[in-house]
Amino acid sequence: MGETRLDIARIRGARGVIDPVFLGSPLYRCEGLGARLGCVVSVKLETANPVRSFxxxxxxxxxxxxxxxxxxxxxxxxxxxxxxxxxxxxxxxxxxxxxxxxxxxxxxxxxxxxxxxxxxxxxxxxxxxxxxxxxxxxxxxxxxxxEDSLDIETCEGAATIGLELVDAVPSFDAVLIALGGGALATGVGHVVKALAPGVEVICVQPLGAPAMTRSWRRRRVVTTDSTHTIADGVAGRRPIPAVLDDLLLVADDAVLVQETSIITGMRMLLDHAGLVVEPSAALGVAAILEDRERFAGRHVVTIVCGGNVDMDAYHRWVGPTPGRPS
Missing domain, CATH: 3.40.50.1100 (Rossmann fold)
Known part of the structure; x- marks a missing residue:
């Protein structure tokens, strides 16, 4: 791996200044989800904290x-x-x-x-x-x-998730990371490529907000005039050049998924993991849904990155939650 802006020593040191309430988020194998998707799925739950995101x-x-x-x-x-x-x-x-x-x-x-x-x-x-x-x-x-993603602290703070993954999971084949501005993807990607280089780092973005993925594919900044996605947390139009440079070094792939797959992913996370998540957090599941053959039989980690969702919109997309009248 080439030189990114991130540093493993600083990332390790970051754990000493982050409130422990945000560290050590749950990581577990979700058998119900894996059975439906045809692969082993481990969930890294970044919503179990006071601000419900990473x-x-x-x-x-x-x-x-x-x-x-x-x-x-x-x-x-x-x-x-x-x-x-x-x-x-x-x-x-x-x-x-x-x-x-x-x-x-x-x-x-x-x-x-x-x-x-x-x-x-x-x-x-x-x-x-x-x-x-x-x-x-x-x-x-x-x-x-x-500036999220441009400020290296935002990337290296997010990168502590990568340390927890590498420390806790004996072996996994791929990690699926929501891609917006790039802090989560470059942070986790840097750690995984440095400490577990055999793991595939796959970034996932909505088809309706494709700027960073298009930039990664063309190896230059590509902007868009607008975005059209329910995944508001990753709906940027103008990638930051320095962040793209880092992403090019740590990501093995960047894929785009449809809105229908995001909604199905949200519903599956509710039905099989008991999780109410915002659309960005379902991007990893959406990626598996759209390419089951690629992930068949593999051990995949998906980072559930946020749970701040408007419940009226959620019910329109997913349907009523158990115990709530439709």
Whole structure:
């Protein structure tokens, strides 16, 4: 593997500053899911924490460094999960957090950002417009702009998931990783390729938000004019060049999946694992559904990366959950 921006020693050190509530997330073999998919499926459950996503692993590293430097304010753009995570990490360290998000983001994510004490500013556009506004606030106020995936701390915090996978699973053949901005994919991918190079690193993105996958395939940044997917957490249009460079070194494949497969994946995670997840967290299952032959008989780890989903939308997609009238 070539040189990425990430460093294994720093990743190991990150575990010392991340609140333990975000570490050691459940990892288990899901027999019901595997039986339906024709392979051995292990689930890494990153929703079993106070912000219901993996993002706090990275924001804990960011906020720790900011607190050590005496910083008292920070701003980020977020599709919802990063904002919650940064609000949590900043609140615990006395750092004022501003989050810029699209007003079309799921209300459950926006409400949680507010509840965690962050100042929330909404824009009439998508995540990339929110990113532009957050950069303007940072410049005007002279405060730190946290950029998910570009800031190496967000990648190396997410990479601690990779350490847990390599330490806990005796052997697995492939890991399926949701691909959005790239922090999760480059972080976990870096660790897996460094410590378990025989494992296939497969990134998964919706067909309706394909910018990073197209960029990986063409080995150059490819942007899109719009996105059309229910997986709001991975719906970026403009890949970051430095992140793409890292992804090119650690990913063995990047695949696109259809919306119907994402919804089926969400339903299967509910029916066979008892998990209510947001669409991005079902991308790994969707990838298996669309290429069963590729994964047949193999041991696959899928990272369930987020559980912040609007329940009204969830019921429209998946149907009523057990015990709830339709």
């Amino acid at each position: 993002k706090a692993r990275g924001t804990e590293v960011v906020a720790s460094l900011l607190a050590d430097s005496g910083a008292r304010a920070v701003v980020c753009a977020s599709a919802g999960n990063l904002g919650q995570a940064l609000a949590w990490s900043g609140r615990g360290r006395g750092i004022e957090v501003t989050v810029v998000a699209s007003r079309f983001a799921p209300s459950v994510k926006l409400d949680r950002i507010r509840a965690l004490g962050a100042r929330l500013e909404l824009v009439d556009g998508d995540f990339d417009m929110a990113r532009e506004r957050a950069a303007a606030i940072a410049s005007y106020d002279g405060i730190r702009l946290v």
